[in-house]
Every structure is written in structure tokens, then in C-alpha cells.
Amino acid sequence: MHASFSAKHTEARKKALEEEIEKLQAKLGEGIDAEKVVQRHITLLHKYNEAKDATQVSFFNSTRPRI
Numbered sequence: 001m002h003a004s005f006s007a008k009h010t011e012a013r014k015k016a017l018e019e020e021i022e023k024l025q026a027k028l029g030e031g032i033d034a035e036k037v038v039q040r041h042i043t044l045l046h047k048y049n050e051a052k053d054a055t056q057v058s059f060f061n062s063t064r065p066r067i
Contacts, residue, residue, distance in 0.1 A: 028034060 025034075028037070
């Protein structure tokens with residue numbers, strides 16, 4: 001009996017996950033590759049961090065007392 005419940009539970013969970021994937025894909029948009037979106041976001045974060053680091057170094061150098 002437990003195996004039957006487990007199989008039903010597994011099938012229901014699988015269906016719920018498939019429905020969630022469909023909803024998320026629809027929200028993302030048809031034909032849009034989520035991997036490409038994530039990779040672009042990571043690239044933009046790297047560029048942002050490089051600019052932020054350069055600004056912090058520049059600011060530190062301009063505020064540091066000269067000896």
C-alpha cells in the first residue's frame with residue numbers, strides 16, 4: 001500500500017513540476033533560452049563589479065593623505 005501511495009505522490013509531484021516549468025517558460029517568453037539570460041546577467045554582474053572596484057580604488061587613492 002505504501003508503494004502505491006508513493007507512486008501516486010511521485011506522479012503528482014512530477015505533474016506539478018511540469019506545470020510550474022510551463023508557467024515559468026511562459027513568463028520568460030516563448031523561444032527565450034533561460035541559460036542565455038542567466039549567462040548575460042552573470043556577464044553584466046562581472047562588468048558592474050569591475051567598475052565598482054575601480055571606482056573604490058580611485059576614491060581610496062584620492063582621499064588617502066599623501067606623505
